[in-house]
Amino acid sequence: MSAPGVRARVRAEMTEEIKIVARRHLATDGANLSLRAVARDLGMASSAVYRYFASRDELLTALIIDAYNSVGEQAEQAARDKTDELAAFLGMAHAVREWALNDPHQWALIYGSPVPGYQAPQDTIGPATRVILLIASLVESAYTNGRLTERPPITGRYAEELAVIAERYTTGATPRLVAAALSAFLHLSGALSGELFGQLTASVEEDRRGFFEFQMRGAAYLIGMTDAP
Amino acid sequence: MSAPGVRARVRAEMTEEIKIVARRHLATDGANLSLRAVARDLGMASSAVYRYFASRDELLTALIIDAYNSVGEQAEQAARDKTDELAAFLGMAHAVREWALNDPHQWALIYGSPVPGYQAPQDTIGPATRVILLIASLVESAYTNGRLTERPPITGRYAEELAVIAERYTTGATPRLVAAALSAFLHLSGALSGELFGQLTASVEEDRRGFFEFQMRGAAYLIGMTDAP
DNA sequence: GAAAAGCAAGAGCACTGCTCTCGTTGTGAC
């Protein structure tokens, strides 16, 4: 009799197994995940799944959190051990793109339109900020290392809001830097959503990686990370 | 006994009425549109709706085309009669934002994750390009009027693809200009999706319009429409 | 060992998209 108890361990395994099968269904059938189909695949009654997830939404939430952490991890790993912030930013961007291309439905789950009637619970906002915090840290690092071209400061009410964010989440970034990081992140997510959701259809078809690189270099220039637009 | 016939006219009216009710349902219940609920609201049997739309997907397609045209129209109207291209671009961006804020579900319908199992038919790609072609025309206009700061040319395979697009859809734009227009469009859609889909939660909450303006000015700078980043 | 809590299964409810059939009604050819 181990400390956590047999039942608790089995429960954890079962929970994980449900998520795995659910992810598989998500990858093939898209976002309209069927709890009954997942239960069928597991050889159990659909009602039994409700012992592990109170509702379909709760299962989706678990998958969303996992997805945020997955892409966050991949991004952080790609940014590590790079010579400078520009290389880290571009490597990170390509890593996120690879992750998204590898499982478009998971991308849609976290960065696409919210599932109807689904309200993101508090648990998700932590993992959700990993990528954007990573970008912010790169911007801040470039700034403190003197590798960031000066950009005019920002003013207005949104600048004050961003000052609060800078105070809370960074170790000395200005509102301008937070704004730059947010902008870069939204440029990244826009570029990827455009590619994955078919907005690029009939324009760039072959060399989408090259076009993505071009866009991310543009975003880096806008931030001040590079001097060549 | 008008030329189109009574039946044809009633059919057209009925088709429009179904779309109106469906749009209302979309605005309140989100993307999981229920054909039966729409039929109930119209006081008719659900099977009768199938006389007008062969499937739920076909109804969604009709709504998507209408939405593309609606936002396209609003964008074009906002860009008209502006003193210069920068003003037109910013006015257009804010118009698109207003349109999206006014009916987020329609925005999600066209720029969010594709509906599961839904494959956009050929009919949609025409209306879908209205906004981006508008941006391209603004860029081209600024270029021919000498109001566009020079940006380094682009190379690579995606540049060749964009050259084909430039040849087909513009009257003399370079691949670089098409790339700029695409980038600006994706920046716009990324900024709006981020705002609407909750990516900005707990950062910019109050002055989102100001932050959006900041981002669009950034995009304009990246294009070369303005010299102040 | 008894009581309590966790668990799986099945039936059932209300809902969905979609198909088929069956009368009815407007339409064009003669």
Add this chain to the structure above:
DNA sequence: GTCACAACGAGAGCAGTGCTCTTGCTTTTC
């Protein structure tokens, strides 16, 4: 004017969905 035909609305029905409730069984806890 008549008559065949296509369009139409309604209803029943099928297979699927999320979710709840009850009924037995097993594991944990006291």
